[in-house]
Amino acid sequence: MVSIKDKVQQLMVLFLIAASQIGVGVLGFQSIINKYAGHDAWMSVIVAGVSVSVIIWLMYKMLQHDEKGDIVAIHQFTFGKWLGGLFSIIVTLYFLLMTVVVLRTYIEIIQVWMFPHLKVWAFLLLLLPLVYYTISDQFRTVVGVCFLGVVYPAFLIFVLVFPLQYADITHILPIMDHSFKEIIQSSSLAILDFMGFSTLLVFYPFIREAKQSQKYAQYGNLYSTLLYVTICLIAYVYYNQSELEEVIWATLGLWKIIEMPFMERFEYFGIATLFFSILPNVVLYMWSSVRMLNRTFGFEHKKVAAFLSAVLFIACVIFRGREGVNILNDVTGRIGLIFLFIYIPVLFVIHFIRRKVQKNGSS
Amino acid sequence: MNKKVSRKKMQKEFEKLFKTLKTKDGFIHLKHEHEQGNVYIGYLKTAIDPNKLEKLIIPRVQEYIYNDLTELNAYIPFTKTELTDDSSQIHEKLVKGFLFIYMEHVSPAYLLIPLPLDEKREVSVPEVEFSVVGPKEAFVEDIDTNLNLIRKRLAIPELSVRKMKVGTITKTEVAVVSIDGIADKDNVETAIQRIRDVQIDQVIDSSFIQQTIADNENSPFPQLLDTERPDRIAAILAEGKIAIVVNGSPHVLLGPTTLIEFFSAFEDYFLNWMTASAFRLIRLIAVFFSILITPLYVAVLTHHFEIIPHALLGTLVQSRTEVPFPPLLEAFILEFAIELLREAGARLPTKIGQTIGIVGGIVIGTAAVEAGLTSNVLLIVVALAALGSFTTPVYKMSNTIRIIRFPLLIVAHVYGLIGMAIAIAYIMVHLLRLTSLGRPFFAPIFPFRPQDFKDAVIRLPFDIQNKRPFQVRPSKVNRPINDDQNKQGGRQWFQ
Numbered sequence: 001m002v003s004i005k006d007k008v009q010q011l012m013v014l015f016l017i018a019a020s021q022i023g024v025g026v027l028g029f030q031s032i033i034n035k036y037a038g039h040d041a042w043m044s045v046i047v048a049g050v051s052v053s054v055i056i057w058l059m060y061k062m063l064q065h066d067e068k069g070d071i072v073a074i075h076q077f078t079f080g081k082w083l084g085g086l087f088s089i090i091v092t093l094y095f096l097l098m099t100v101v102v103l104r105t106y107i108e109i110i111q112v113w114m115f116p117h118l119k120v121w122a123f124l125l126l127l128l129p130l131v132y133y134t135i136s137d138q139f140r141t142v143v144g145v146c147f148l149g150v151v152y153p154a155f156l157i158f159v160l161v162f163p164l165q166y167a168d169i170t171h172i173l174p175i176m177d178h179s180f181k182e183i184i185q186s187s188s189l190a191i192l193d194f195m196g197f198s199t200l201l202v203f204y205p206f207i208r209e210a211k212q213s214q215k216y217a218q219y220g221n222l223y224s225t226l227l228y229v230t231i232c233l234i235a236y237v238y239y240n241q242s243e244l245e246e247v248i249w250a251t252l253g254l255w256k257i258i259e260m261p262f263m264e265r266f267e268y269f270g271i272a273t274l275f276f277s278i279l280p281n282v283v284l285y286m287w288s289s290v291r292m293l294n295r296t297f298g299f300e301h302k303k304v305a306a307f308l309s310a311v312l313f314i315a316c317v318i319f320r321g322r323e324g325v326n327i328l329n330d331v332t333g334r335i336g337l338i339f340l341f342i343y344i345p346v347l348f349v350i351h352f353i354r355r356k357v358q359k360n361g362s363s
Numbered sequence: 364m365n366k367k368v369s370r371k372k373m374q375k376e377f378e379k380l381f382k383t384l385k386t387k388d389g390f391i392h393l394k395h396e397h398e399q400g401n402v403y404i405g406y407l408k409t410a411i412d413p414n415k416l417e418k419l420i421i422p423r424v425q426e427y428i429y430n431d432l433t434e435l436n437a438y439i440p441f442t443k444t445e446l447t448d449d450s451s452q453i454h455e456k457l458v459k460g461f462l463f464i465y466m467e468h469v470s471p472a473y474l475l476i477p478l479p480l481d482e483k484r485e486v487s488v489p490e491v492e493f494s495v496v497g498p499k500e501a502f503v504e505d506i507d508t509n510l511n512l513i514r515k516r517l518a519i520p521e522l523s524v525r526k527m528k529v530g531t532i533t534k535t536e537v538a539v540v541s542i543d544g545i546a547d548k549d550n551v552e553t554a555i556q557r558i559r560d561v562q563i564d565q566v567i568d569s570s571f572i573q574q575t576i577a578d579n580e581n582s583p584f585p586q587l588l589d590t591e592r593p594d595r596i597a598a599i600l601a602e603g604k605i606a607i608v609v610n611g612s613p614h615v616l617l618g619p620t621t622l623i624e625f626f627s628a629f630e631d632y633f634l635n636w637m638t639a640s641a642f643r644l645i646r647l648i649a650v651f652f653s654i655l656i657t658p659l660y661v662a663v664l665t666h667h668f669e670i671i672p673h674a675l676l677g678t679l680v681q682s683r684t685e686v687p688f689p690p691l692l693e694a695f696i697l698e699f700a701i702e703l704l705r706e707a708g709a710r711l712p713t714k715i716g717q718t719i720g721i722v723g724g725i726v727i728g729t730a731a732v733e734a735g736l737t738s739n740v741l742l743i744v745v746a747l748a749a750l751g752s753f754t755t756p757v758y759k760m761s762n763t764i765r766i767i768r769f770p771l772l773i774v775a776h777v778y779g780l781i782g783m784a785i786a787i788a789y790i791m792v793h794l795l796r797l798t799s800l801g802r803p804f805f806a807p808i809f810p811f812r813p814q815d816f817k818d819a820v821i822r823l824p825f826d827i828q829n830k831r832p833f834q835v836r837p838s839k840v841n842r843p844i845n846d847d848q849n850k851q852g853g854r855q856w857f858q
Binding site for chain 2: 130133137147148259262275
């Protein structure tokens with residue numbers, strides 16, 4: 001059991017969910033989701049947000065029945081010790097993979113926009129001790145990073161007012177020009193940015209009176225959805241469709257035109273500031289992996305943290321170049337979709353049946 | 364018969380003691396011939412008050428009529444005198460400022476009178492935390508005077524003072540002060556427990572306690588605030604915090620504290636809330652500016668020229684054309700010069716220190732620019748950064764700000780803005796992990812406590828601050844400010 005001292009207040013769920021969903025995706029998701037739904041893709045973001053909301057609801061339904069209330073406990077209850085353990089390892093690997101994706105994509109952006117010759121290992125040598133330092137202590141520290149990771153970079157959204165002076169509303173007209181199917185297809189691409197909320201399955205027992213905290217989780221999801229929709233709309237009124245197909249990181253392009261008397265090329269500053277949004281993603285995923293291994297096998301938290309940091313280092317160095325990162329993103333996106341929209345509902349159903357069976361058996 | 368033997372033994376013991384004492388520096392003894400037998404007065408010259416001795420003790424011993432020391436004791440106008448036969452503890456007492464009277468052929472044979480020489484500094488004006496308005500008293504070295512200064516302001520029976528002795532050699536008196544019924548018992552217990560566990564031989568100043576009971580000794584941030592203002596201590600005690608007074612130190616510690624509290628001067632409470640809030644904001648901005656501006660200069664000029672607007676680029680490039688060094692080295696030279704000046708100024712007597720400041724500031728600075736060693740833009744930047752770090756009201760925190768800049772400078776040179784972001788994240792995570800007496804140091808920002816923001820970055824009017832800070836988990840949360848609350852909220856503390 002998690003002692004009451006280690007638990008965090010309910011409000012923090014909002015920041016945990018929001019911080020886990022806002023990450024490297026905000027820099028360039030506009031041109032990715034553009035693929036099927038075109039200028040209507042901002043609606044895909046809303047669809048994605050709503051579907052995530054449903055999954056959060058499912059997760060809460062599942063989690064609140066268990067005393068220990070995390071995915072490891074659910075796995076063991078549903079599939080028994082061995083099979084449950086195996087599934088837990090798979091989920092751990094998924095979290096690790098997500099860490100690699102986030103970190104590697106961010107490094108890719110740094111390489112393209114700021115330091116073309118940046119060595120991945122050199123950068124990681126500075127960064128990974130920080131990750132270890134954050135996750136090796138109490139969960140409180142991770143939550144703190146998430147909280148500041150939402151609050152501090154929030155001002156970046158105001159900066160996006162600058163490009164609006166070149167906006168052309170006709171770029172997103174007519175609304176609903178695409179079929180419903182196309183919008184859904186695009187939203188499946190948008191989901192990749194939202195995937196961080198799956199860590200809820202692990203940190204749930206660390207919330208005070210967790211059963212009542214669902215509204216904060218939903219608010220968190222609402223916040224990030226609104227943020228994505230806003231950024232998406234700003235990009236869509238600024239760029240026209242053919243431009244959108246060309247640019248890779250649309251948000252960075254928006255920042256690029258900002259001019260202030262003391263600063264130009266805002267994207268340099270923006271990428272650096274966005275580090276505070278990336279860090280929560282990384283530490284939350286890493287912490288979840290560490291916690292999963294700790295719960296499944298009972299390994300010491302700090303040792304697992306050190307071990308996984310080393311694994312992360314190697315994994316990030318292995319993937320090379322733009323193509324590698326793209327493949328990594330695509331593959332992880334698919335795995336994430338399967339995990340969230342197939343595995344979680346299936347798990348929910350099996351868990352539900354098991355519970356009914358056990359109830360009948362005992363009574 | 365038996366008694367006589369023991370008296371003889373006593374006489375022998377006394378002669379032995381006398382022999383050893385005579386070899387000690389400053390031991391003085393007077394002999395007075397009394398009809399019962401000789402009376403000796405012995406003391407250490409440097410340890411006792413000679414005025415009291417001459418006016419109050421000697422005349423009584425020589426002129427009054429008495430048969431033994433018990434009778435003499437009745438004439439002595441001091442409390443805490445001791446009558447004893449044990450000669451082994453005499454030496455120890457002498458060192459502590461006692462004077463002994465030995466009388467032959469009687470029992471008890473020794474009368475010990477405390478006459479310690481009180482060399483105290485007068486209560487004076489606060490120098491480190493000077494304020495233009497408000498009380499002008501500051502703590503001194505003596506623990507009793509300091510406790511009195513606190514008691515004067517909080518004359519309530521609930522004020523509790525718990526004393527203990529710390530340090531295997533110095534046996535320094537340390538007092539933990541709190542208000543019962545407001546301060547959290549856990550906090551008080553934590554403080555007392557930690558002070559008891561201190562394992563050092565000397566406690567010369569409160570800083571020794573500050574460092575040894577810190578939650579994380581390997582942190583550049585001080586985790587207990589130290590102040591020389593009794594008014595500040597009275598205020599924080601009423602908030603539910605606790606104070607630690609150490610004998611021999613004019614600085615009293617207080618905790619649990621937060622990072623933001625280090626940037627609040629007590630003068631903020633003497634000004635109206637708008638002005639005070641504005642000053643606090645300026646101070647906080649100054650701190651960020653002071654830490655970040657030089658690394659930013661290095662990062663931008665080394666890696667990100669593109670950020671600088673065209674108009675500004677001209678000025679910057681022009682000032683740097685003559686400089687043969689990379690920005691990092693340039694910044695290091697100037698920062699080092701500033702640190703040198705500061706250290707030299709701090710170690711020298713005040714008057715010479717001022718001269719050094721002027722010589723350093725004007726001569727070295729101008730000469731460095733003219734010689735082309737540094738650019739004059741950087742000179743401005745570094746000077747402002749130094750100025751910014753001086754605005755921090757607590758000296759120990761301003762030292763932290765001084766040194767925290769250097770690692771940032773190096774990463775800024777190596778990794779540019781990204782490196783700076785990571786370095787700031789390191790500091791952030793470190794602050795998130797820090798605690799003060801077991802309470803989070805980074806509050807009220809995280810854990811997020813909107814209630815406590817009324818007296819953090821800004822200071823709202825007193826009647827809005829109707830709750831004690833949640834940070835310290837006060838036993839009574841409500842502050843009795845208006846009448847309704849008094850009816851609900853139990854005792855009235857301030858009326």
